[in-house]
Amino acid sequence: MWLCFTSAVGEGEELISPCLPPGFKSEWQHGEIVYKIKGQKAGEPLYESCSNKVAKMLYKKVHKAEEVKDLDFYTFSYYYDRAAEVGLIDKGKGGSLTVGDFEIAAKYVCKTMEISPGNSPFLCMDLTYITFLLQELGFPKSQVFKLARKIDNVETSWALGATFHYIDSLNRLQY
Structure with a gap:
């Protein structure tokens, strides 16, 4: 998701994101490089700025799978x-919940962050990214997802959940 920053990456460089609230400033260290990160200018609508950046980032980089709109999906x-x-x-x-629920939450969180960044400055970015990624993958806004942390008391990841469901659906077709 670091692609949602607009400056070049380098030691001591300032990275500005249209997905972070105005006035937000922080540092983030990865490896031995310390990055200075900050939010966009005040006055620009956060959701619109962020969604434009995310849409450009994902455009023609995600394979749309038309068949997903007809399948039940779990997310983790x-x-x-x-x-x-x-x-x-x-x-x-x-x-x-639906893809549309993620979008509504993204718009609300981003709008709220324009006034007060709160404790999760990356939440606007995360929810906006989730919304656009799911749509780029081919899920309509009305697509219902089941969200779970565990299957049979074993914690899972999102990739395992997608694979689990797909294999299960193939097995049902063979019988």
Whole structure:
């Protein structure tokens, strides 16, 4: 997601993102490089700025799978954590939601961050990215996802969940 920054990456360089709230400043260290990161200028709508950047970043880089709109999908990990953080699902039990629910949450969180960054300055970016990635993959806004942290009491990742469901659906077709 670091592609949502607009400056060149390098030691001591300032990285500006249209997905971070105005006035946000921080440092992030990766390896031995310390990056200075900051949010966009005040006055620009955060969701619109962020969604434009994310859309450009994903355009023609994600393979759209038309068949996904007809399948049931489980999502895990990153999707689960972000949905739970904004109250779309119960943190302990999981739940179901649509791509459109992620979009509504992204718009709300980004708008709120224009006034007060809160404790999760990357949440606007994360929710906007999730919304656009799912749409680029071919999921309509009405697509329902089941979000879970575990299968049979074993914690999973999103890739495993997609694979698990796909293999399960293939097995059902063979019988």
